[in-house]
Amino acid sequence: MSSILTNNSAMVALQTLKSINSNLSKTQDEISTGKSVATAKDNAAIWSISKVMEADVKGFKAISESLSLGESTVAVARNASETVTDLLTEIKGKIVASQEENVDRAKIQTDIDALKEQIGSVISAAQFNGKNLVNSYDQSSILSSLDRDSSGTVTANSISFTGQNLTSASGTLETASALDRIGTIDDAGTYTVGNGASLTNTANTTDLVLANDLADSATLNISFGDQQFSYTNTTGSAIAVADLSNIVAAGLSNLGVEGVTTTSDGVDTVTIASTNKFEAIAIQGSSSGATTVDVNGAGAGVEETLVARAETVSLGGAGNTGGVVNEGDGFQIALGGQAFNYVAKDGDTLNDVATGLKRVLDAGGLEGIEVKVNISDDPTIDPPTIQIDNDGATAVALTVDDGADGVASGGLVGLDGIDVTTQEGAENALANIESLIETSIDAAAQFGSVQSRIETQSDFIGKLTDSLKSGIGSLVDADMEEASARLQALQVQQQLGTQSLSIANQAPQNILALFR
Numbered sequence: 001m002s003s004i005l006t007n008n009s010a011m012v013a014l015q016t017l018k019s020i021n022s023n024l025s026k027t028q029d030e031i032s033t034g035k036s037v038a039t040a041k042d043n044a045a046i047w048s049i050s051k052v053m054e055a056d057v058k059g060f061k062a063i064s065e066s067l068s069l070g071e072s073t074v075a076v077a078r079n080a081s082e083t084v085t086d087l088l089t090e091i092k093g094k095i096v097a098s099q100e101e102n103v104d105r106a107k108i109q110t111d112i113d114a115l116k117e118q119i120g121s122v123i124s125a126a127q128f129n130g131k132n133l134v135n136s137y138d139q140s141s142i143l144s145s146l147d148r149d150s151s152g153t154v155t156a157n158s159i160s161f162t163g164q165n166l167t168s169a170s171g172t173l174e175t176a177s178a179l180d181r182i183g184t185i186d187d188a189g190t191y192t193v194g195n196g197a198s199l200t201n202t203a204n205t206t207d208l209v210l211a212n213d214l215a216d217s218a219t220l221n222i223s224f225g226d227q228q229f230s231y232t233n234t235t236g237s238a239i240a241v242a243d244l245s246n247i248v249a250a251g252l253s254n255l256g257v258e259g260v261t262t263t264s265d266g267v268d269t270v271t272i273a274s275t276n277k278f279e280a281i282a283i284q285g286s287s288s289g290a291t292t293v294d295v296n297g298a299g300a301g302v303e304e305t306l307v308a309r310a311e312t313v314s315l316g317g318a319g320n321t322g323g324v325v326n327e328g329d330g331f332q333i334a335l336g337g338q339a340f341n342y343v344a345k346d347g348d349t350l351n352d353v354a355t356g357l358k359r360v361l362d363a364g365g366l367e368g369i370e371v372k373v374n375i376s377d378d379p380t381i382d383p384p385t386i387q388i389d390n391d392g393a394t395a396v397a398l399t400v401d402d403g404a405d406g407v408a409s410g411g412l413v414g415l416d417g418i419d420v421t422t423q424e425g426a427e428n429a430l431a432n433i434e435s436l437i438e439t440s441i442d443a444a445a446q447f448g449s450v451q452s453r454i455e456t457q458s459d460f461i462g463k464l465t466d467s468l469k470s471g472i473g474s475l476v477d478a479d480m481e482e483a484s485a486r487l488q489a490l491q492v493q494q495q496l497g498t499q500s501l502s503i504a505n506q507a508p509q510n511i512l513a514l515f516r
Helices: 008-033 044-097 105-125 241-254 318-323 350-363 423-476 480-505 507-515
Strands: 139-148 154-162 196-199 204-211 219-224 227-232 260-264 269-274 281-287 292-295 304-306 311-314 330-335 338-343 369-374 385-390 396-403
Touching (some): 044 139, 044 423, 139 423, 154 423, 196 385, 204 241, 204 304, 227 241, 241 260, 241 269, 330 385, 338 350, 350 369, 350 385, 350 423, 369 423, 480 507
Antiparallel strands (some): 139 154, 196 396, 204 269, 204 292, 219 281, 260 269, 330 396, 369 385
């Protein structure tokens, strides 16, 4: 049925043209923006996902910049540590040269002082954007990642590490607090705050008391350190104790043990005196007959030890159960009123403390004072000891203290005190330089490891960002080839739709022709 009031064909043509125009507009938007989902109205779910991922990409860009800054800072610290290692190695060469007695030690010391100044310059200059990682033990962290869980919660992760203090600062010991980090002192017993001993060059002595004549054909044996004195009576009659004491004194003397003298009272006692600085001597006697040997009143045949002249300080106190050393734990040894401190850093063991104390004691340059450290294979079980000897004519007072929450000593503590102008100083320097070199090597190795981690993470963040961008593109990017083909088809459809609408609009005019 034809009607002049309702043009169904025109309405259909109009709706079709509107649909074509809508699709054409959407296709043109895709082509102009390059996105199939440009706004939330295009596809709310896809748009929201893409925006979350775009926010993550922005975050990872900031992380990449953080990693680049951190890598540069750590690289400066690593280069500084490696340079310090090279300079310390040069110092070692100078120290080795100074061991000869016929060299100009003063000139060698001048070279060493110049190298020490250069080390200080390198450490102070090793900063990037104001951050210096080689002059403190401060904790540092570099933002390395953002983790998003299934609930949408975002957590920041960091690469954390500790700075390496390569200064020669002695650290700050807080007020003595009886931490019991120090165990015993030979002449003072169990540690208490401020207790101590007197260091002298006096020989340590012990008495060897003989009893009962040495029968004919009997043999007397005395173990003396790692040597042995044996005497067999071949006189045909018993040797009286008085004569035997002279024989023993002469025999022990002939062993030639360094720093040891023996004298007989001509009755029954041989007095043994030792000025050996650091080595104790175990003594024990026996015989094949009735003759007995009592050392230091311990009883016949019992082994006794003639202790070394040096005073021994044990670091294993009651407060060191399991060898625990906390950051800031301070240890002090005072000689003649001059205090020498070592304050532990994070990760130190009692062995590190002992080595550090030796370095600062040697750096003190006290005349006649010599220090030896006995490192423990396992400081958690068998604490290390420090032996301090005084070869000077004047007695030196020794006291010890400890404290908590101090400022840690620099890793190169004792470097400033290296002095090779004397034979003793040259020997001490040679003993200490190795631990200084090891400290700088450890610092360089740590920074190298951190730098490698940062590089790996930076590379990963770059790849992750690319993957996220690719994922976002697959969600919202328009297929331009498809859009181009669709545009051409829709343009043709638009033309046809327009013509169809035009034809449909002419239908009422055709009806009017029937009434002419």
